[in-house]
Amino acid sequence: MKVILQQEVPNVGKTGDVLDVSDGFGRNYLIPQGKALLASTKNVKELEHKKRLVGQKLKLEKEGALSLASKIEGLSCTITRKVGEQEKLFGSVTSNDIQDLLAKEGFKIEKSAINLAEPIKSLGVFTVPIKLHQEVIANLKIWVVEE
Numbered sequence: 001m002k003v004i005l006q007q008e009v010p011n012v013g014k015t016g017d018v019l020d021v022s023d024g025f026g027r028n029y030l031i032p033q034g035k036a037l038l039a040s041t042k043n044v045k046e047l048e049h050k051k052r053l054v055g056q057k058l059k060l061e062k063e064g065a066l067s068l069a070s071k072i073e074g075l076s077c078t079i080t081r082k083v084g085e086q087e088k089l090f091g092s093v094t095s096n097d098i099q100d101l102l103a104k105e106g107f108k109i110e111k112s113a114i115n116l117a118e119p120i121k122s123l124g125v126f127t128v129p130i131k132l133h134q135e136v137i138a139n140l141k142i143w144v145v146e147e
Contacts, residue, residue, distance in 0.1 A: 001026040002039035004047055009035055016047060065133035068107070072130060072138040077101050080147040083123060092119035093144055098128060102140075120144055 001023045008014050009030070012021070018039055021030065030036035037043050079097060082090045095114040102109050115129040115137075123144050130138045 003030055003036035004039050004043055005030075005036050007035055016051065018044065018047075062133050062135060065136040069130075069132055069136050069138035072102075072107065072132075072140055075105060076141050076143065077105070078143045078145055080145055083146045087123045087146075089121050089123070089144070092121045093142070094119045098140070098142065101142075 003026050005013050005017045013019050079093055095111050095116045098114050099111045113131050126142045128140045
């Protein structure tokens with residue numbers, strides 16, 4: 001029996017897979033629980049159509065992320081902080097500060113997208129990766145200078 005999985009089933013397959021399963025497994029478990037549909041020609045065509053739509057949507061999202069990444073990489077942001085001995089900052093520069101800085105520049109970026117391993121605690125130039133999409137990472141250059 002051929003079925004199309006509607007959700008991931010452990011040790012069987014992922015959502016959208018077209019599989020050959022035994023008649024009993026499909027008829028008694030997968031289909032009644034809503035985990036699969038019978039792989040009729042109509043259902044297979046509908047699945048292919050959904051995959052195309054999702055593919056187009058992902059492509060558009062990636063293109064948007066690439067254009068945003070080029071704009072972000074063109075930025076050079078400066079953050080001023082009070083400095084103590086040996087050029088150590090009072091406090092630190094965190095992802096919240098970077099998010100606020102980007103918001104002032106007109107970019108709405110989630111804090112979770114800013115991949116700052118640890119807060120910046122010294123003066124200098126730093127490159128901060130910002131994950132905009134699964135496959136797109138922008139590198140923002142930040143200058144931390146003395147106030």
